[in-house]
Amino acid sequence: MGTDIAGGVESRPHGPGTPWHLADVDLSALPRHYDAFGLLFGVRNYAGFAPVAPGRGLPDDASPELRGLQPGDGEHDHTWVSWAELARIDWDARAPRVDDRIHEYRLTGEGLLAGGKAAHHGADWRAAAGDHADPRGSSYPEGTEWRAGDRIWRVERLTNGHVLRDDPELRALLDTMRDLAGRYGGENVRLTVWFDS
Template identity: 50%
Template sequence: MGTDMDGRVQVRPGGPGTPWADADLDVGGIPRSYEAFGLLFGVRNVAGFVPVAPARGIPGDAGADVLAAAHRFDDHYEHSWVTWAELDRIDWDRPAPVVNAWLSRYRVTAGRLVRVGKGGWTPPDADPAEGAEWRDGDVVWRAERAVPREILDDLPELRHRLDGMRALAGKHGGDNVRMIVWFYG
């Protein structure tokens, strides 16, 4: 059994000091991605990212419906939140500080390597050096540091939510748009 994420995106249309309202962006529709969870909130951080917003809890002004949803089940944990202003400061091209615990998988296509994902195989070396490779037919596994932009490439559902938050921030300001999350499983 793995870990999944749920939550809400909220906007404060009137600016600071006014109530938050749920936006029409479903956080629960984002598929499981330990690299994304680690980058944003430090949960299941297989890539070793320095998380943007680890375990902040649910904000006190989130509203009764958010509090009820976040605590609906006993297995909800690692509650946190992050504003668009904080997300907007992520350097999407800066590699994680350490080699990813999950290997990158490439397929040899027309004589060149095409990245097709992560994980699914464990190398014989428990702690492989960056750049180490293993081949199995037309599949190449490589130990490398994760790059946040690759998360967005692999996870269009997250990209869609972040694009929605960016649009809301363009209208209301980056500190007036936030994602509140909790994890379960």
């Protein structure tokens, strides 16, 4: 079973001490993107990022409209992050450790073509790595590599910037939050989320 994100962007147009209001921003467009979940909130953090805002809970002053978005009791990992915190992310910073998932590539005439990253790669990887190989990338030094024909599996460490390159919907959400922060201030715009597995 996978994990999905829900929640909303809130703003305080009149500043600290005034009520939060749910902005007209649709989070349903956000895909199931575990690297973004891991970097921002520490959820499904296979890449080993130092999360920005893990486990803070639902804010006590959450807007009634945001509270009304919660469908039931199955959600978990409620948390929030302000635009001011998001604006301080160093997108060039590398994760503190290598990715738990081994990255797969295909060698083509134009170079390496990314094929994905996963914890299990099947019989081809097992034949290249050995029957007793550990499928967790974090079990190996960065740069460890296996080859079979035109396929390459590699242990890698991601940068924070990988998240934005792989998730245009998240980039669009952050652009919207930046615009709101330009009007109301970075501490008066926040993303409040929860997850469903």
